Amino acid sequence: MSHDRTRRPSDPRKLAEALFKPAPPKAPAPAAKRPAVPGAREMVTLRIDREVLEHFQSSGPGWQDRINEVLRQAAGIGGGDGLTPDELNSSNDG
Numbered sequence: 158m159s160h161d162r163t164r165r166p167s168d169p170r171k172l173a174e175a176l177f178k179p180a181p182p183k184a185p186a187p188a189a190k191r192p193a194v195p196g197a198r199e200m201v202t203l204r205i206d207r208e209v210l211e212h213f214q215s216s217g218p219g220w221q222d223r224i225n226e227v228l229r230q231a232a233g234i235g236g237g238d239g240l241t242p243d244e245l246n247s248s249n250d251g
Contacts, residue, residue: 198225 205224213220229235 213224216223
């Protein structure tokens with residue numbers, strides 16, 4: 158064994174860091190998806206009180222449209238297309 162050879166400096170931290178690959182840059186967040194059709198509705202699950210559901214269903218077909226109308230008004234985003242409950246009922250018969 159020769160003592161005249163120079164030893165490579167060994168730094169365990171540098172060796173460990175060299176084993177890891179740099180993280181790839183993060184992709185930009187995807188843009189918010191908009192409905193393909195303007196005014197399209199989306200199916201969701203919503204938990205509401207039994208009494209509220211019975212109130213809207215008691216008027217017959219179109220109860221989901223009536224709930225949507227009330228929610229739009231409560232949110233202050235307009236009353237939808239301005240149909241009356243009777244018009245909503247007739248559009249959903251069938």
